[in-house]
Amino acid sequence: MNCNVPTDIVFSFTGFATRGGGTDHHADGWGIAFFEGAGVRHFVDHEAAVKSPIADLIRKYPIKSKNVIAHIRKATQGRVSLENCHPFVRELWGRYFVFAHNGDLKNFVPELNGPYQPVGTTDSEAAFCYILQELRRRFDDALPMLPELTAAIGELCAEIARHGTFNMMLSDGSALFAHCSTSLHYIVRQHPFSEAVLSDEEVKVDFSEVTTPDDRVAIIVTEPLTTNETWTSFGEGELKVFIDGLPLDD
Amino acid sequence: MNCNVPTDIVFSFTGFATRGGGTDHHADGWGIAFFEGAGVRHFVDHEAAVKSPIADLIRKYPIKSKNVIAHIRKATQGRVSLENCHPFVRELWGRYFVFAHNGDLKNFVPELNGPYQPVGTTDSEAAFCYILQELRRRFDDALPMLPELTAAIGELCAEIARHGTFNMMLSDGSALFAHCSTSLHYIVRQHPFSEAVLSDEEVKVDFSEVTTPDDRVAIIVTEPLTTNETWTSFGEGELKVFIDGLPLDD
Numbered sequence: 001m002n003c004n005v006p007t008d009i010v011f012s013f014t015g016f017a018t019r020g021g022g023t024d025h026h027a028d029g030w031g032i033a034f035f036e037g038a039g040v041r042h043f044v045d046h047e048a049a050v051k052s053p054i055a056d057l058i059r060k061y062p063i064k065s066k067n068v069i070a071h072i073r074k075a076t077q078g079r080v081s082l083e084n085c086h087p088f089v090r091e092l093w094g095r096y097f098v099f100a101h102n103g104d105l106k107n108f109v110p111e112l113n114g115p116y117q118p119v120g121t122t123d124s125e126a127a128f129c130y131i132l133q134e135l136r137r138r139f140d141d142a143l144p145m146l147p148e149l150t151a152a153i154g155e156l157c158a159e160i161a162r163h164g165t166f167n168m169m170l171s172d173g174s175a176l177f178a179h180c181s182t183s184l185h186y187i188v189r190q191h192p193f194s195e196a197v198l199s200d201e202e203v204k205v206d207f208s209e210v211t212t213p214d215d216r217v218a219i220i221v222t223e224p225l226t227t228n229e230t231w232t233s234f235g236e237g238e239l240k241v242f243i244d245g246l247p248l249d250d
Numbered sequence: 251m252n253c254n255v256p257t258d259i260v261f262s263f264t265g266f267a268t269r270g271g272g273t274d275h276h277a278d279g280w281g282i283a284f285f286e287g288a289g290v291r292h293f294v295d296h297e298a299a300v301k302s303p304i305a306d307l308i309r310k311y312p313i314k315s316k317n318v319i320a321h322i323r324k325a326t327q328g329r330v331s332l333e334n335c336h337p338f339v340r341e342l343w344g345r346y347f348v349f350a351h352n353g354d355l356k357n358f359v360p361e362l363n364g365p366y367q368p369v370g371t372t373d374s375e376a377a378f379c380y381i382l383q384e385l386r387r388r389f390d391d392a393l394p395m396l397p398e399l400t401a402a403i404g405e406l407c408a409e410i411a412r413h414g415t416f417n418m419m420l421s422d423g424s425a426l427f428a429h430c431s432t433s434l435h436y437i438v439r440q441h442p443f444s445e446a447v448l449s450d451e452e453v454k455v456d457f458s459e460v461t462t463p464d465d466r467v468a469i470i471v472t473e474p475l476t477t478n479e480t481w482t483s484f485g486e487g488e489l490k491v492f493i494d495g496l497p498l499d500d
Contacts, residue, residue, distance in 0.1 A: 038369050039332025042292050053311050061303050082289025091340060094367035096333075115365035115386070117344035119288050136365070 020049025
């Protein structure tokens with residue numbers, strides 16, 4: 001989720017978490033990270049999201065954030081354990097970066113000789129460490145301008161995606177970068193807001209009752225979360241950057 | 251807390267969290283990190299611990315861990331915000347390191363020219379980044395043996411403590427390093443276990459009912475948490491290393 005004002009994710013998380021062992025087979029742990037200013041609240045659990053007490057807290061406690069990345073895991077590489085749960089968080093240039101990956105990489109053994117070393121054993125964390133290492137190598141000690149950063153992330157994603165499926169999200173708290181390899185969809189909710197009905201739970205919400213006319217929220221997911229809204233598909237190999245609830249090129 | 255078997259911290263956290271705006275004035279946020287294998291569960295909140303919904307979850311949900319570091323904040327440097335809440339987490343040598351600091355450093359402006367840059371504005375996070383930078387510089391790409399690591403951490407703590415109060419805890423998930431500048435106490439609970447009574451809440455627990463004879467738990471705090479047990483004071487400038495619920499030199 002990427003928004004122009006801090007927004008809670010209770011509605012979308014309710015549908016999403018149900019896929020973690022409920023309506024879907026992604027039951028090998030889950031996680032979510034909320035930016036709050038420069039800080040991050042990071043929750044991971046190797047219990048299925050559908051029965052995790054921490055997921056239950058998040059379904060009920062409206063943490064407000066402009067950038068949220070959540071993930072439910074179906075283990076492909078790396079055992080079911082806390083250190084292998086996405087999203088992953090690392091610091092670069094005095095900012096936290098949050099990363100989650102959907103997919104499976106084959107024969108991806110990047111040379112990690114810099115300060116970012118995987119703690120767990122997933123292909124995903126290796127990919128995240130590789131991206132940060134290469135960004136730091138290219139831009140040295142300072143955050144570059146957004147076009148340069150976006151171009152670099154696009155090149156690195158394309159390189160990694162040659163090894164398999166690499167649907168991924170990455171955020172530094174101001175922008176959210178989303179790369180589609182096989183499946184990614186987004187929707188922008190803005191004035192006039194209407195009702196949305198979840199695919200995975202018998203839940204609906206009328207956003208016009210809980211928003212102001214200036215609010216704008218982009219939701220990016222592998223599979224659409226609602227049945228009565230029009231979601232836009234990403235193209236294969238496409239990288240989109242979301243800021244303040246809008247994709248940059250729209 | 252440092253233990254030989256994964257143990258929950260519900261009892262100690264109940265007393266400790268009460269000091270976050272209840273029986274004490276440390277009301278400017280709080281945080282806790284639990285190692286679980288190589289992974290970390292990290293909870294921070296800029297609400298006072300006494301009224302935080304996330305603290306409430308932890309008081310009730312028995313997360314089991316061999317190494318836990320918790321902190322309640324009285325802001326001295328850096329505003330009340332999420333990125334300034336302890337404990338801080340960073341990765342070094344493919345391990346997560348968790349750090350919390352009690353105290354206040356004056357004119358502490360280390361040269362941070364490596365990969366660890368503070369996200370927030372506290373003296374504490376700067377000290378943590380400095381420690382990791384210098385450890386990485388001394389030992390390059392690999393975790394050293396424990397005596398070398400301990401000696402290096404001791405030297406860095408002594409250097410930092412010249413700038414003010416530096417009671418700190420640091421853990422990589424296997425060992426817990428605790429440095430006392432002005433106030434730190436510990437207790438080792440082991441067989442035969444007895445009853446403990448919290449200082450800050452009308453709560454007591456009979457550990458003999460919830461433990462096995464092989465369990466051993468060290469609790470390290472700035473001020474003792476219970477009224478009916480004998481806590482050992484650290485000496486000024488003393489660094490102790492706890493592994494499997496025991497200080498190494500005992």
